[in-house]
Amino acid sequence: MNLLFVCTGNTCRSAMAEPLMRKRLDAAGLGDAVEVRSAGIAAYAGQPASKGAKQVLTNHGLDPDAHMATPLDDELVKWADLILTMSQSHKRAILERHFEALDKTFQLKEFVDDDPESLRILEEMGELQAEAQTKQALFMAEHADEIESLQQRYADSGGQDATIDDELAALQERLEASVQQEADQMMKLVAKLPDYDIADPYGGTQDTYDTTGQEIGVLLDKLVVRLKEEGVE
Template sequence: MNLLFVCTGNTCRSAMAEPLMRKRLAAAGLENEVEVRSAGIAAFAGQPASKGAKHVLTAQGLDGDAHMATPLDDELVRWADLILTMSQSHKRAILERHFDALEKTFQLKEFVDDDPESVKILDMMDELQAEAQTKQALFMAEHADELDSLQQRYADSGGQDPTVDAELAALQQRLEESVQAEAEKMMELASKLPDYDIADPYGSDLPVYEQTARELEIALDKLVVRLKEEL
């Protein structure tokens, strides 16, 4: 199994989550079953872990100096069997570019939430999401000829026909309207869920990093248990 943690710059939260998870996998005898990587949606390649993250990892007997930030790219998204983000904004950013990763992308704390009420709400949201995907697929099938025509007009004009953009925008709006009921219901359900975001400690003092690490460790302990049951 390929597991990918994602945050913003891949220097704090996901940079800590990756080695902390490896340590737990080794303790659980799963180090050969799960490969772990991390990345950032706005990372600069090769940037080291932040000072606070390094301190947390060193205190855990881990090598924080070994970390180098990795930007999230298409190849990493394809590589991952499970993508766990640190916040809702990270999850949203991934799915805006990689909608096909919908079924494998979650917030870390969302994925390990075992509260029965939360699980019930998440299951309902999954059902609504499936309904919305079906509606969108039907819409695209019904309007395939229209979309092909617009694409041909765009190519014939060398991208210089302003009416094509307007018609594409109108088509997109109609697509969104076709699943508006599901979207509104999902927003209503989401408002009943706990806050799954893990706060970004970047630029904060060491105690904030330590608090973030404790939050990560609680979630990672639950994650190991879940993976052990599923693998």
């Protein structure tokens, strides 16, 4: 299994989650079954973990200098079997570019939430997502000739036909309108869920980093239990 943690710069939250999770997997005998990586949606390649994150890792007996930030890219999204983000904004940013990753992208806190009411809401959201995906697939199939025609016109014009962009935008609007009902229902359900964001400690005191590290650690403990229950070996 390939597990990917994602935050903003890949120097704080996900930089702590990756080695902390790897340590837990080794202790649980799952180190060979799960490969763990981390990335940032706005990361600069090669940046070290932040000072506060390094101290958290040191306190857990981990090498604070082993981490180098990695920007999230298409290859990493395809590589991952499970993508766990630190906030809703990270999840949204991924799905805006990779809708195909919908079924494998969650917030960390969301993924391990075991509250019955939250689980009921998430299940209903999953059903809505499936309905939306089906509608979008049908829309694309029904408009396949139109899409092919636009692509051909674009190629014939060498990308110089300005009207094609307008027609593509109109097509996108129609696609979005086809699932507007599901989108509206989804927003109502999201409002009923607890806040799944893990606060960004960047720029905070060491106490702030320690608190975030502790929160992530508790969530990772629950994640290991869930992976074992799901038969990851």
